[in-house]
Amino acid sequence: MAAIASSPLLLQLNRALPRGFRLPSPSSRRLFLGFGASLLGQLGLMASGGGRFSAASAWPQQGLSPVEQVLKNVDWPEEFPFKAEDFSRFAESSDSSFYSEPRFVTHIDDPAIAALTKYYSKVFPPSNTPGVSLLDLCSSWVSHYPPGYKQDRIVGMGMNEEELKRNPILTEYIVQDLNVNPKLPFPDDSFDVITNVVSVDYLTKPIEVFKEMQRILKPGGQAIMSFSNRMFWTKAISIWTSTGDVEHAWIVGAYFHYAGGFEPPVAVDISPNPGRSDPMYIICSRKKFNTA
Numbered sequence: 001m002a003a004i005a006s007s008p009l010l011l012q013l014n015r016a017l018p019r020g021f022r023l024p025s026p027s028s029r030r031l032f033l034g035f036g037a038s039l040l041g042q043l044g045l046m047a048s049g050g051g052r053f054s055a056a057s058a059w060p061q062q063g064l065s066p067v068e069q070v071l072k073n074v075d076w077p078e079e080f081p082f083k084a085e086d087f088s089r090f091a092e093s094s095d096s097s098f099y100s101e102p103r104f105v106t107h108i109d110d111p112a113i114a115a116l117t118k119y120y121s122k123v124f125p126p127s128n129t130p131g132v133s134l135l136d137l138c139s140s141w142v143s144h145y146p147p148g149y150k151q152d153r154i155v156g157m158g159m160n161e162e163e164l165k166r167n168p169i170l171t172e173y174i175v176q177d178l179n180v181n182p183k184l185p186f187p188d189d190s191f192d193v194i195t196n197v198v199s200v201d202y203l204t205k206p207i208e209v210f211k212e213m214q215r216i217l218k219p220g221g222q223a224i225m226s227f228s229n230r231m232f233w234t235k236a237i238s239i240w241t242s243t244g245d246v247e248h249a250w251i252v253g254a255y256f257h258y259a260g261g262f263e264p265p266v267a268v269d270i271s272p273n274p275g276r277s278d279p280m281y282i283i284c285s286r287k288k289f290n291t292a
């Protein structure tokens with residue numbers, strides 16, 4: 001236990017917590033989870049819901065939410081902090097069969113969608129800018145882009161062709177299981193923006209996918225990962241299902257960091273009505289101009 005308690009990951013997470021909060025020593029809560037999940041789970045005990053963490057007391061004077069604080073000045077552990085079992089899932093059955101039927105539903109509530117669309121409208125390149133290309137990963141029949149938004153090329157990649165076919169924002173689509181083949185079928189430096197809405201938790205090979213995102217983004221291009229607190233529980237990776245919103249921000253930040261070639265990731269809390277509608281968080285970064 002002592003070795004774990006003084007591990008770089010634990011020290012890092014303690015540093016990341018809002019002032020005044022410390023992680024308890026790791027317990028035997030590991031079950032089938034890996035090392036990273038165990039420690040992140042401990043952070044989750046304090047940081048997510050269940051009355052265990054008072055949002056009011058955790059929000060510091062400067063007005064940043066706990067999710068926004070967790071990626072401030074991170075001193076990332078030298079070694080990749082997760083284990084293979086952190087990326088296992090309750091249902092290891094094929095994703096192709098899970099997503100074979102289209103779901104013409106929305107996965108977050110209307111205020112959360114509106115917050116995401118508003119965020120996109122602030123950070124996307126202006127509509128109809130010549131040469132601009134966007135990619136929506138883990139896409140479906142909706143991308144939540146601003147109404148009327150257009151570019152010559154907006155590609156959707158997802159699992160269900162009927163959903164993608166009906167997505168009005170897309171100029172093209174590709175059906176590909178990223179957990180089977182994480183290689184993104186595009187040349188280097190192809191896209192100005194990559195989005196991924198409420199789906200980063202389904203990636204079992206996230207570092208491979210993030211490396212690919214880095215490769216196909218143009219220098220300075222932005223990757224915008226968003227998530228809420230809902231999921232297809234059986235299909236999300238175990239480190240996600242065993243932790244809460246603050247740790248999820250740290251996990252996605254870690255994907256950017258360990259993939260390499262990205263600017264330090266930033267967390268933005270765009271939750272429209274904290275506690276009253278679905279929370280909504282963005283973890284974003286840009287491809288570095290000079291990766292040498």
Ligand SMILES: C[S@@+](CC[C@H](N)C(=O)[O-])C[C@H]1O[C@@H](n2cnc3c(N)ncnc32)[C@H](O)[C@@H]1O
Binds near residue numbers: 106137138198232
């Ligand atoms: C909760 S839905 C979100 C869909 C859409 N982004 C939205 O906001 O409505 C999860 C999406 O993740 C995608 N997905 C899940 N597993 C995947 C995999 N193994 N490879 C590629 N995409 C996957 C599916 O296309 C599915 O539509």
